[in-house]
Amino acid sequence: MTLRAVAVATAIAALALPSLAAAGARSGASAPSAKPSAAKAGKQGGRRHCRKRTRCARVTLRPRRLAANQPLERVLGVGPGPVTDPGAGPTPGTDPETPTPGAPAPPRFVSVAAREFSLTLSRPLVGAGAVTVELRNSGEDPHNLVVSPEGTHSPLASFSEIDPGTYERRSVTLAPGRYQLWCSLEFHEGLGMSTTLRVQ
DSSP states (O other): OOOHHHHHHHHHHHHHHHHHHHHHHHHHHSHHHHHHHHHHHHHHHHHHHHHHHHHHHHHHHHHHHHHSSOOOOHHHHHHOHHHHHGGGGGGOOTTSSOTTEEEOOOOOOOEEEETTTTTSSSSSSEEEEEEEEEEOOOSSSSSEEEETTOOOOOOSEEEEEEOOOOEEEEEEOOOSEEEHHHHHHHHTTTOOOOOEEEEE
């Protein structure tokens, strides 16, 4: 073989080597390997583990979310009874003036503060029977007090005119009903010195 032929064969071999190396690399990449499958299995196992942990976390946190939104008694259905709105007023079909069976009797004392020009009761409701009525002059002018059945000006009890800073008490027997308390001094009732007391 001549030198020229050897040089041509060497050049052809040099050109063929890169293409053979690339083909080998492609065939090696497509060949199955145990390592990737093991890695894949590890990933899947990790995912399963994460899912289980997520489910456990959700189960743990769900009651806390409910308890934050509403009372636990209402969630579990073991509360003392239905929740009522304090501003909703009396239950339909009930009379707020009718005493509840077994409820304590209302007190039998009421204080009436008189000032220019109003009468203010210490309580709007008292029990029937002998009621102690106190007239207290909290104003700057003299005032008196008359107790009458509502709608009439027939006096059941009359307090004398008292000076500012003084008071007077009387026992008045009152049956269940509504009574008007008013100042009988000239123009005082018309200026607003009148109020209603309920007795039950």
